[in-house]
Amino acid sequence: xxxxxxxxxxxxxxxxxxxxxxxxxxxxxxxxxxxxxxxxxxxxxxxxxxxxxxxxxxxxxxxxxxxxxxxxxxxxxxxxxxxxxxxxxxxxxxxxxxxxxxxxxxxxxxxxxxxxxxxxxxxxxxxxxxxxxxxxxxxxxxxxxxxxxxxxxxxxxxxxxxxxxxxxxxxxxxxxxxxxxxxxxxxxxxxxxxxxxxxxxxxxxxxxxxxxxxxxxxxxxxxxxxxxxxxxxxxxxxxxxxxxxxxxxxxxxxxxxxxxxxxxxxxxxxxxxxxxxxxxxxxxxxxxxxxxxxxxxxxxxxxx
Amino acid sequence: xxxxxxxxxxxxxxxxxxxxxxxxxxxxxxxxxxxxxxxxxxxxxxxxxxxxxxxxxxxxxxxxxxxxxxxxxxxxxxxxxxxxxxxxxxxxxxxxxxxxxxxxxxxxxxxxxxxxxxxxxxxxxxxxxxxxxxxxxxxxxxxxxxxxxxxxxxxxxxxxxxxxxxxxxxxxxxxxxxxxxxxxxxxxxxxxxxxxxxxxxxxxxxxxxxxxxxxxxxxxxxxxxxxxxxxxxxxxxxxxxxxxxxxxxxxxxxxxxxxxxxxxxxxxxxxxxxxxx
Numbered sequence: 393x394x395x396x397x398x399x400x401x402x403x404x405x406x407x408x409x410x411x412x413x414x415x416x417x418x419x420x421x422x423x424x425x426x427x428x429x430x431x432x433x434x435x436x437x438x439x440x441x442x443x444x445x446x447x448x449x450x451x452x453x454x455x456x457x458x459x460x461x462x463x464x465x466x467x468x469x470x471x472x473x474x475x476x477x478x479x480x481x482x483x484x485x486x487x488x489x490x491x492x493x494x495x496x497x498x499x500x501x502x503x504x505x506x507x508x509x510x511x512x513x514x515x516x517x518x519x520x521x522x523x524x525x526x527x528x529x530x531x532x533x534x535x536x537x538x539x540x541x542x543x544x545x546x547x548x549x550x551x552x553x554x555x556x557x558x559x560x561x562x563x564x565x566x567x568x569x570x571x572x573x574x575x576x577x578x579x580x581x582x583x584x585x586x587x588x589x590x591x592x593x594x595x596x597x598x599x600x601x602x603x604x605x606x607x608x609x610x611x612x613x614x615x616x617x618x619x620x621x622x623x624x625x626x627x628x629x630x631x632x633x634x635x636x637x638x639x640x641x642x643x644x645x646x647x648x649x650x651x652x653x654x655x656x657x658x659x660x661x662x663x664x665x666x667x668x669x670x671x672x673x674x675x676x677x678x679x680x681x682x683x684x685x686x687x688x689x690x691x692x693x694x695x696x
Numbered sequence: 697x698x699x700x701x702x703x704x705x706x707x708x709x710x711x712x713x714x715x716x717x718x719x720x721x722x723x724x725x726x727x728x729x730x731x732x733x734x735x736x737x738x739x740x741x742x743x744x745x746x747x748x749x750x751x752x753x754x755x756x757x758x759x760x761x762x763x764x765x766x767x768x769x770x771x772x773x774x775x776x777x778x779x780x781x782x783x784x785x786x787x788x789x790x791x792x793x794x795x796x797x798x799x800x801x802x803x804x805x806x807x808x809x810x811x812x813x814x815x816x817x818x819x820x821x822x823x824x825x826x827x828x829x830x831x832x833x834x835x836x837x838x839x840x841x842x843x844x845x846x847x848x849x850x851x852x853x854x855x856x857x858x859x860x861x862x863x864x865x866x867x868x869x870x871x872x873x874x875x876x877x878x879x880x881x882x883x884x885x886x887x888x889x890x891x892x893x894x895x896x897x898x899x900x901x902x903x904x905x906x907x908x909x910x911x912x913x914x915x916x917x918x919x920x921x922x923x924x925x926x927x928x929x930x931x932x933x934x935x936x937x938x939x940x941x942x943x944x945x946x947x948x949x950x951x952x953x954x955x956x957x958x959x960x961x962x963x964x965x966x967x968x969x970x971x972x973x
Contacts, residue, residue, distance in 0.1 A: 413795045413796045413797070414795075414796075414797075414798065416791070416795060416876060416877075417791040417795045417797050420787040420788060420790055420791040420795075421787070421788055421791050421803070423783070423784045423787060423788075424784050424785070424787070424788040424847060424851070427784060427840070427843060427844050427847065428806075428810060428844060428847075430825070430840070431818070431822065431840060431841050431843075431844040432810060432813060432818070432844065434821070434825070435818040435821035435822055435825060436818070436821075438820075438821035438824065438825075439817065439818060439820060439821045442820060442821065497715065497718065500711040500714055500715055501711075501715060503707070503708050503711050504708075505708060505712065509959060510712065510715075510716060511712065511715055512959045512960070512963060513719065513720075513955065513956065513959060514715040514716045514718065514719025514720055515715070515719060516719075516955045516959055516962055516963070517719050517720060517723060517952065517955060518718075518719055518722075519966075520901050520905075520951045520952075520954070520955050520962075521722075521723070521905075521948065521951070522904065522905035522906075522907065522922075522923050522947070523905065523907065524905075524907040524923040524926070524927075525923065525926070525944055525947060525948065526722070528926065528927075528940065528944060529722045529723075529725070529726050529944065530722070532725075532726070532729065532937055532940075532941070533722070533725070535937075537738075537740060538737055538738065538739075538740065538742050538937070540725060540742070543740075543741060543742050546741070547741075572718075572722075575718075576719065577966075580963060580966050581966070584966075625812075626812070629812045629814070632814065633814045633815075633816050635816060635907070635908050636907045636908070636923075639907075640927065654814075654816040654908070657816060657817070657819060657820075658816070658819060658908065658911075658912065661819055661820050661823065661912075662819075662911075662912050667820050667824075670819070670820050671820045671821075674816070674817035674818070674819065674820060675817070677814060677816065677817050678814060678817040681812070681813075681814040681817070684812070685809055685812045685813075688808070688812060689805055689808060689809060692805075692808065693805070
């Protein structure tokens with residue numbers, strides 16, 4: 393009793409100076425909550441609503457509710473189908489591509505170099521480079537006449553490729569660029585994973601006479617699985633949103649052969665000012681992306 | 697072991713070469729291109745090193761387009777959004793790291809969920825919101841979404857650093873008369889300086905690199921950021937590569953300086969809450 397009474401005034405005083413945890417937490421989290429409401433929550437609601445309307449900035453008419461008309465249009469829209477397929481193709485090619493290239497880079501970077509900073513730098517520069525810059529730089533690499541890629545091909549005795557005139561080669565160039573740009577990020581994530589693998593495991597395997605390849609398959613890969621999973625999911629989500637690189641390299645062409653879903657959303661919204669249809673397209677991309685986010689959150693929760 | 701060791705240095709040398717060429721060749725190639733004259737560029741077979749290095753392309757890059765304005769806008773938008781991200785995420789990170797939250801898990805999941813959010817899909821509603829607020833063609837139209845863009849990663853990085861500050865130091869400050877918020881800004885934030893710094897660099901790079909919103913929300917040429925401004929050099933039928941290269945170099949140099957100076961911080965930050973692809 394005496395203790396409690398003695399503690400009471402201090403408790404009151406500290407409550408005046410420091411509001412209780414819950415109240416303080418509410419105050420501290422308020423700015424973040426307000427921002428997220430303004431930039432994410434409210435827009436998502438608005439997006440879903442607009443996708444069921446015919447809102448267009450060209451007609452000037454007020455938006456009318458049109459039910460699922462926009463979504464029905466999608467089914468008959470060849471450009472939508474093409475852009476959806478291109479997005480899936482880019483994801484299917486560049487995610488495993490960046491993973492393999494990134495794993496290679498990470499293994500190389502994990503060698504015991506005496507001077508570490510050049511290695512670090514060579515992974516960080518591609519990461520920091522804006523995607524849009526990478527698109528422009530590689531467009532120059534793949535230039536049909538003066539590009540360094542065709543120059544090397546010609547020196548090796550092949551014929552140069554007119555990259556951006558053919559749907560297939562344009563897509564190849566776009567995918568190579570995305571793989572290059574994103575492999576460094578994957579490498580940085582995997583490098584962190586590699587550095588947590590105890591050296592003693594390899595030493596023990598050496599004693600047992602296991603070769604390099606068996607060590608890679610039986611020690612490195614299994615212990616790297618969590619890092620690989622994180623890299624895979626992040627890469628997939630960003631691949632689904634691909635915009636900058638094809639926009640800078642090909643403007644989606646030739647035709648719409650390298651147009652991604654994100655580019656088609658942008659085109660409908662900013663160029664055609666058809667906000668209703670643009671929103672319906674965005675809802676589709678949103679749902680696909682949420683699928684992978686849910687997967688990611690489940691993975692994190694499973695790991696605690 | 698002794699029969700293997702002579703083979704190791706060459707392996708490491710080859711590895712270093714592969715890493716360096718992969719990482720730096722594009723930037724070096726664009727630097728070399730920017731130093732070549734137009735006639736030298738339009739010649740086959742192409743030259744690798746510039747025969748007669750010239751800085752003319754840099755002069756043209758600044759005179760053809762307001763490149764100094766693009767730079768200024770990029771700096772302003774990136775710096776201001778970094779400051780606002782740091783402020784908001786410092787408060788949120790403290791709540792997550794130090795307070796007994798009832799919904800800590802839910803809040804954490806929400807923050808991580810936002811970190812993977814496809815901003816592209818919000819182009820239409822954000823455009824309308826910015827128009828409604830009269831913010832189109834202002835820096836604020838970019839600063840507000842960029843703050844959200846970097847909020848998750850900065851919050852995660854800062855929370856990790858805040859957790860490592862001993863509670864005794866915080867308590868000592870409070871005994872000396874600090875409030876909790878006072879202790880946050882006078883003790884925890886200074887002691888987490890490396891973390892704050894890491895978060896700042898990640899936020900800055902995110903904002904410096906963003907393209908889609910900058911392209912869509914600012915139609916006024918004087919407000920263009922670098923990634924958007926750089927495509928203005930292309931004419932309808934012309935593609936002045938040497939000048940574009942010079943402008944690209946101007947846009948890469950600030951990033952390169954940042955990365956060279958603070959590479960260790962960036963790597964540790966990416967490993968704590970790497971988000972960008």
